[in-house]
Amino acid sequence: MSTELWLGGALVAAFVLYALFGGADFGGGVWDLLASGPRKTEQRALIAKALGPVWEVNHVWLIIGVVILFSAFPRAFAALSVALHVPLTLLLLGIVFRGTAFTFRTYDARGDAVQRRWGLVFSVASVLSPALLGMCVGAVVSGDIRVQGLAVVSGFFSAWLSPFALAVGALALCLFAFLAAVYLTAETRELGLQEDFRKRALGAGVAVFLAALGVLVLAREGAPRVWEGLTGSPFALVLHAATAVAAVLAFGLLLARRFWPARVAAAAQVGLIVAGWAASQYPYLVVPDFTLQGSAASVATQRALLVALAVGAALIIPSLLFLLRVFQTAPGEATRR
Amino acid sequence: MDLLYARAQMGLSLAFHIVFAAAGIALPLLMVLSDLKARRTGDADYAVLSRKLAKGTAILFAVGAVSGTVLSFELGLLWPAFMGTYGEVIGLPFALEGTAFFTEAVFLGIYLYGRERIPAGLHLFSGVMVALSGAASAFFVTLVNVFMNDPSGFTLTAGGPVNVDPVAAMFSPGWRHQTAHTLLACYQASAFAMAGIHAFVLLRHPGAAFHRKALSIALPLACLSALLQPLVGHQSAEHVARAQPLKLAAAEGLFQTQRGAGLSIGGLPDMETGTMRYALEIPKGLSLMAFMDPNAEVKGLDAFPRDEWPPVPKVHVAFQVMVGTGGAMALLAVVTLFLRWRRKAWPEDRRVLWGWLLCGPLGVVAMEAGWLVTEWGRQPWIIRGVMRTGEAVTPVPNLAVPFWTFTLVYLFLGAMVVFLMVRQVAGTLPGHEPPAGEVAHEH
Numbered sequence: 209m210s211t212e213l214w215l216g217g218a219l220v221a222a223f224v225l226y227a228l229f230g231g232a233d234f235g236g237g238v239w240d241l242l243a244s245g246p247r248k249t250e251q252r253a254l255i256a257k258a259l260g261p262v263w264e265v266n267h268v269w270l271i272i273g274v275v276i277l278f279s280a281f282p283r284a285f286a287a288l289s290v291a292l293h294v295p296l297t298l299l300l301l302g303i304v305f306r307g308t309a310f311t312f313r314t315y316d317a318r319g320d321a322v323q324r325r326w327g328l329v330f331s332v333a334s335v336l337s338p339a340l341l342g343m344c345v346g347a348v349v350s351g352d353i354r355v356q357g358l359a360v361v362s363g364f365f366s367a368w369l370s371p372f373a374l375a376v377g378a379l380a381l382c383l384f385a386f387l388a389a390v391y392l393t394a395e396t397r398e399l400g401l402q403e404d405f406r407k408r409a410l411g412a413g414v415a416v417f418l419a420a421l422g423v424l425v426l427a428r429e430g431a432p433r434v435w436e437g438l439t440g441s442p443f444a445l446v447l448h449a450a451t452a453v454a455a456v457l458a459f460g461l462l463l464a465r466r467f468w469p470a471r472v473a474a475a476a477q478v479g480l481i482v483a484g485w486a487a488s489q490y491p492y493l494v495v496p497d498f499t500l501q502g503s504a505a506s507v508a509t510q511r512a513l514l515v516a517l518a519v520g521a522a523l524i525i526p527s528l529l530f531l532l533r534v535f536q537t538a539p540g541e542a543t544r545r
Numbered sequence: 546m547d548l549l550y551a552r553a554q555m556g557l558s559l560a561f562h563i564v565f566a567a568a569g570i571a572l573p574l575l576m577v578l579s580d581l582k583a584r585r586t587g588d589a590d591y592a593v594l595s596r597k598l599a600k601g602t603a604i605l606f607a608v609g610a611v612s613g614t615v616l617s618f619e620l621g622l623l624w625p626a627f628m629g630t631y632g633e634v635i636g637l638p639f640a641l642e643g644t645a646f647f648t649e650a651v652f653l654g655i656y657l658y659g660r661e662r663i664p665a666g667l668h669l670f671s672g673v674m675v676a677l678s679g680a681a682s683a684f685f686v687t688l689v690n691v692f693m694n695d696p697s698g699f700t701l702t703a704g705g706p707v708n709v710d711p712v713a714a715m716f717s718p719g720w721r722h723q724t725a726h727t728l729l730a731c732y733q734a735s736a737f738a739m740a741g742i743h744a745f746v747l748l749r750h751p752g753a754a755f756h757r758k759a760l761s762i763a764l765p766l767a768c769l770s771a772l773l774q775p776l777v778g779h780q781s782a783e784h785v786a787r788a789q790p791l792k793l794a795a796a797e798g799l800f801q802t803q804r805g806a807g808l809s810i811g812g813l814p815d816m817e818t819g820t821m822r823y824a825l826e827i828p829k830g831l832s833l834m835a836f837m838d839p840n841a842e843v844k845g846l847d848a849f850p851r852d853e854w855p856p857v858p859k860v861h862v863a864f865q866v867m868v869g870t871g872g873a874m875a876l877l878a879v880v881t882l883f884l885r886w887r888r889k890a891w892p893e894d895r896r897v898l899w900g901w902l903l904c905g906p907l908g909v910v911a912m913e914a915g916w917l918v919t920e921w922g923r924q925p926w927i928i929r930g931v932m933r934t935g936e937a938v939t940p941v942p943n944l945a946v947p948f949w950t951f952t953l954v955y956l957f958l959g960a961m962v963v964f965l966m967v968r969q970v971a972g973t974l975p976g977h978e979p980p981a982g983e984v985a986h987e988h
Contacts, residue, residue: 261658264610264650268643274617275643278628279636286629289621293941300618301954304611308958311607315600315965358629364941505633505709512637512711520644527651527674534659 211510215280216493216500218517220486222273224479228387229266231380231478233259235388237306237334238381239408240327247400252327255388256314258395261535263310265528267303280513283358284493284503288344290360291353295340295368302337305329335381342380346373349489350431355497372423372430379419383478386412390458390474394467402467409462409470417455420481433495437488444488451480548935550944551623554951556920558616560913561955565609565962567912569649570683570728571735571766572602573656573676579762580669590755594762597969602675603657604965608958610650615951623944627927627937630706634699637711638688645682649675680728687727690919692717695788696928719788722781723919729774730915734908736767737874741905742970744898750975751893760901761891764881767908771878774871779834786835789929790844792922795857796864797831798824799845806831806843811865814857819846855924863921867914870907877904 236255243251278285289296306329313326347353352367353360367373389409393402427435437444454477461470491499504510576598583591617639621628652674659668692698698714699706740763743756750756786793793799798814798821799806808831812824829839836843846854877900884892927934 261654264607265647265654267610267614268647268650271614271617271646272643275636275639278617278621278632279640280633282632282636283629285621285632286625289618289625289628290939290941293622293939296618296622297947297950300615301950303614304954304958307607307611308961311604312961312965315604315969358626359940505636506707508709509633509636509711513640516637516640516644520640520647523644524647524651527648527655531651531654534655534662 210501211507211514212280212500212504214514215276215504215510216486216490218514219273219276219280220483222269222276223486224482226266226269226273227384227478227482228475229262230269231338231384232387232391233263233266234306234334234338235384235386236392237331238385239388239392239405241331241335242408245404247404250398250401251404254392254396254401258392259310260314262531263307265531267307270303276513276517280505280510281493281498281500281503282505284498286358287353287355287360287494287498288348291355291362291364291367292344292347294364295344295347299337299340299344302333302340306333306337309333338380338384339377342377343368343373345380345485346370346376346431348494349376349434349485351433351495353494353497355494370430372426375419375422375426375430379416379423382412382415382419383481386416387474387478390462390467390471393462394471402465406462406465406467409474410459413455413459413462431495433492434488437490438484441487444484447480447484447487451477451484454480547942547944548938550948551938552934554944554948555619555623557948557952557955558612558619559916559920561959562609562612562616563912563916564734564909565605565612566683567731567734567909568605568738569602569609570676570679570731572598572605572739573653573672573679574732575736575739575762575766576602577669577672577676578766579759580672582758582762584665584669588758590758591762593755593973594759597973599657600969601966602653604962604969606649606653608962610646612955613646622941622947623939624927624937625939627932630932631928634696634706634709634711634714635689635692638685638692638715642682642685642689645678645685649678649682652678680731683728683731684724687724688715688717688720691720691723693926693928694723694792694919694923695719696931701931719781719784722777722784725777726774726781726915729770729777730908730912732766733770733774733874734912736763736770737901737908738905739763740767740901741903744901744905746970746974747893748895748898748902753975755973757891757893764891767874768878768882771871771874772882775875778868778871783835783837786843789922791846791849791853792855792860792918793835794844794846794848795855795860795922796918797843798857798861799831799843800847802842802845802848804832804842805829805840806845808834812861814861816857853925855922860918860922863914863917867911867918870911870914874904874907874911877901 236259240252240255243249243255245251274285277288309326309330313323313330347367347370350367350370350372352362352370352373354362386409389405389412392405393409396402396405424438427438438448439445454473458470458473458477461467461473489495491501493500493503505513576595579591579598580595582588583595652671655663656668656671656675659671663671692714695717696714697717698710698712700708740760743759743763746756747753747760782793785796797806798809798812800814800819800821805828807826807828809821809824809826812821814820815822831843832841833839835841846857880900881892881897884894884897923929925933925935927937
């Protein structure tokens, strides 16, 4: 396998992991905003407890993805930075406010009013960021970003504000909310809270289905090459079949209140959707002007990056597993506090 | 005009980020040191201090992490041609920095939330890992700046870089001096800030036990870094004199190439007349400092084309501020260590405490000034001799909008962090009862 493919794979892996972990954190923020019913306060407390130890780490996957993109595929990174300047800047503001508001809320525990103010900033930013992220992805796959030489010629707005891109934004938001709700059902042993998040997960699951349908319908016009990729190649079809199986499984397990297996199925579903997106646009990095091979850095750089990534993985993966082991509420364990 | 806004936004983001990044490197070390002391002495105050420092680290790290994320995007958002063309040359240290940052985040999570969940030894180990990976990430990211000052590891052609050697690019000439200088600055800035805070409390509440102990944790690191920094800084300057003579000429405000060049202290370069005004000059000082030879020739600004000059007055003033504050801190360290040696205890006279209070902010001032010397001193190049900053800037219009937005956001965040830090310290003042909410949120 060529070095570009390995690095492309690492890029996809970083985005899958960002969706699974960082995405679920965004979803947590969505449910913080939508907390309601008699257990409103407990819902928010559960979200904060689940997020606390891991959110800094979950967020790093995005940085890893960006670093791989700009060091391994620098010209694609430069073009994206120009074409998506506006939504990426807004996304950054969302990330800044989300991260700081969460920390300030945790460490500024003086009164409910202060807590709520930070909580509101945190959750509004959590809603906007995934939608913007999805819109950027939509723009990348749509083929609306056009580059001549090194100059972006498609303007700064149209690509990410197309109906297709907006639909992808909505899908990302629903997907992350769904993931977070499913994760949260297994974060508590309290039946009432489990039911709250089960209901939310089922509702979000329906929303995911509708949004995915919308994306699919709009893809025909909005992202013709991806439409072909989605429906054409046998490899992509297998991925979509697996995604559908995981989705149905996650739904069924939720209905049956089997929360831990549901969590695994939901994670598989989201991971497969991200992988499916990558597979359907392959070999393009930015449709249609940058392919993976065409925008790759020199071979020496690619080799050095692969070594750095391998060393990094050897260091990070064991410590990450340790972190998760320390903080994951095991199936049988009673919740603390 | 857009170039100016882009530079201002990048500068603002970096100036803001540097403070938090430095704290993210040094506070974990101070936190581990007080944790160790708590274990050795069984003194509860050191344990409380370690927890307070952990909370401080958490707050500062969060702000450092988000502002670092902003920077990683801004590289492309503001300088797409720089990243698009040279991203592959200098991507390796960024990738390693990402790894180090990741490790830091993981172990910080374990350290902050794991106190009651994991064995004590493992907990301490996590703290050590936070301190180490913080230092590693500063090391790697500084290497990128070294490259921008003195690029290597590729062959320049009209079509861009060829024969790329990412390892050679990562270790461009002068990497030892600049990374050591930067790392020390991080420790120095944080230790002086911490010492200043506790000196302030001790002036108002003389003898407060907790704050005496806190000062005893901060002072050794502060004194050590303040004494080492002038030596490392001098070596760094020697390297700059040889590798980037134009930067040295600007920093010193030396307009004419000359043998036996004098060292200007203070003063303001007059760009109209090409002379230095109001400066105190030490004869032959510059030749001696830069080349270990009182009669060595030092290149002046006149040796370089006018359109490659950096903004001379700015570079000069920033350099003077860095050297001046560095000197003041070193002096205070000498006095403090002398008194410590005479009395076998860290001095607590009001005059020494006032000294520490006044020098508390100087570490941060020196760090920002030193960074400005590097960055302004490299202009008009984004990569010296290879790519001009103006060629690298994004074609996106209306850059004033993101600039003012981020300015307001950073002002707000800065104010918030100060407010939270003041509250953290206020909780330790003598006679203070912690509010109910604080106890509920102990981890």
